[in-house]
Amino acid sequence: xxxxxxxxxxxxxxxxCTKKEGFSEGKPIYxxxxxxxxxxxxxxxxxxxxxxxxxxxxxxxxxxxxxxxxFDDTGxxxxxxxxxxxxxxxxxxxxxxxxxxxxxxxLDRKMGIVTFTHKGSIKNVTSIPNEYFYLNxxxxxxxxLGNELAYIKPMREEFDxxxxxxxxxxxxxxxxxxxxxxxxxxxxxxxxxPPNTIYEDGNYYHWTFPIIRKNExxxxxxxxxxxxxxxYSQKEGxxxxxxxxxxAIEDAIDIxxxxxxxxxxxxxxxxxxxxxxxxQIYHKxxxxxxxxxxxxxxxxxxxxxxxxPIKWMQFIYSIPRYLAVLDQNHxxxxxxxxxxxxxxxxxxxxxxxxxxAVKNQESLxxxxxxxxxxxxxxxxx
Numbered sequence: 001x002x003x004x005x006x007x008x009x010x011x012x013x014x015x016x017c018t019k020k021e022g023f024s025e026g027k028p029i030y031x032x033x034x035x036x037x038x039x040x041x042x043x044x045x046x047x048x049x050x051x052x053x054x055x056x057x058x059x060x061x062x063x064x065x066x067x068x069x070x071f072d073d074t075g076x077x078x079x080x081x082x083x084x085x086x087x088x089x090x091x092x093x094x095x096x097x098x099x100x101x102x103x104x105x106x107l108d109r110k111m112g113i114v115t116f117t118h119k120g121s122i123k124n125v126t127s128i129p130n131e132y133f134y135l136n137x138x139x140x141x142x143x144x145l146g147n148e149l150a151y152i153k154p155m156r157e158e159f160d161x162x163x164x165x166x167x168x169x170x171x172x173x174x175x176x177x178x179x180x181x182x183x184x185x186x187x188x189x190x191x192x193x194p195p196n197t198i199y200e201d202g203n204y205y206h207w208t209f210p211i212i213r214k215n216e217x218x219x220x221x222x223x224x225x226x227x228x229x230x231x232y233s234q235k236e237g238x239x240x241x242x243x244x245x246x247x248a249i250e251d252a253i254d255i256x257x258x259x260x261x262x263x264x265x266x267x268x269x270x271x272x273x274x275x276x277x278x279x280q281i282y283h284k285x286x287x288x289x290x291x292x293x294x295x296x297x298x299x300x301x302x303x304x305x306x307x308x309p310i311k312w313m314q315f316i317y318s319i320p321r322y323l324a325v326l327d328q329n330h331x332x333x334x335x336x337x338x339x340x341x342x343x344x345x346x347x348x349x350x351x352x353x354x355x356x357a358v359k360n361q362e363s364l365x366x367x368x369x370x371x372x373x374x375x376x377x378x379x380x381x
Contacts, residue, residue: 028337028381029325029333030325030333030334030337031380031381032337032339032378033376033379034374034375035354035375035377036354036374036375037373037374037375038075038372040069040077040371040372041075042060042371043370044062044064045064045362046060046069047063048346049061049139049346050098051349051350052099053351054102056072056073057070057072058070058348059097059104060371065082066082066091066094067082067083068081068083068104068116070104073350075373078118081119081120083116083120091108091114092108093134094106095107095108095134096137096140096151097139097140098141100113100115101115101144103117104118107142107151112125112126113125113126113142126182128151128154128180129180129187130156130187132154133159134154135171135207136208136210137152138151138210138212139347140212143214145179145239147182148237150177150239151177151180152177153175153176153178155167155171158171158174164260165263168260168263169260171207172200172208174189175189175191175193176221177189177190177191177212178190190238190239191221191241192241194241197223197225197228198226198255198257199223199225202260203260204257204259204263208223208224211229211279211281213282213347217234217235219232219234220281225257227246227247228246229244229247229281230244231243231330245326245330247278247324248332249294249336252275253275253276253294253296256269272301273298273301274301275295278292279293280345280347282347282349284353284378285353286327287326287378288325288326288327289323289324289326290324290326291322291339291345292322293321293322294322295319313363317342317363320338320339321338322335322338323378324336324337325337343357343358343374344357344359344360345357346358352375352377353377354375355375355376356375356376357373357374357376358373358374359371359372
């Protein structure tokens, strides 16, 4: 532990000597500090998806093996199981995962909302009615909204394999969430697509891959192609759009699109387009924290050797991450706070409001016998 803290201090010391381009003038207002770290005795790539304050348990998943771990702040694994991918209760594709009413839950592409016991057996399945198809996904399975469950809206009649342009026009303008009443299987939609986005210009910008964060009656939404987030309010069973917050990140690379009618050309057109984007959003007390990238200039991307997968991934891992801090009224306090490298920043905050990050062993060229989970605190100086 002492060696980890010392190494992290050296990293932060080096970062503090780097010229910041923060929103605030003069001395930086906020600093990112290592509060603690957790060693989880597990061999494999672990992604942390949720934290339950009532039990103090973190939910980790190995995306390659579908293994689920529930561990605490000491790193002790309290429960461990593997989701089956064959047999009568086979999981097809977990579109989202998280705690729901104290149980590990997933949104499965075919079965619907599935909850498990801590031993790994299926406790309950809430089927999503009617025929549907999923293109987008979230990092949670479902959220409770009164007596309904809110989850990412699937495609139904809008889905047209023969006309992808029509399909994406619907995605880029339709509601983001679907609500299901488990007792009656009644479904409806909510959270209208935000207005005045880049998705209105008639171009194709991949799937939207929304980031959605809920804090009491406020929901925050960010979409892949923009360095903005949208504020929604929950009122009388509806999630209504309020306003858009633009981080106004300078010298960031914008996404490159192609006309919707020529979406098949996107791969070639965006070959060297590593654009800046929002990666995480957190509610932390009376602050909003946003992690983002600025992207990489095309000239620099073209200099990289894509034929060497190791070098290419090292280049991808080297893309800097930054932090922006806003107050509870979404007023920007500071931005462009450079974050430490070699970390995978998760969507999770600890019980004390610390950002949970996982040591990126692959970027360091390591294969350790355990997983290191960092707790990062954002504090005013």
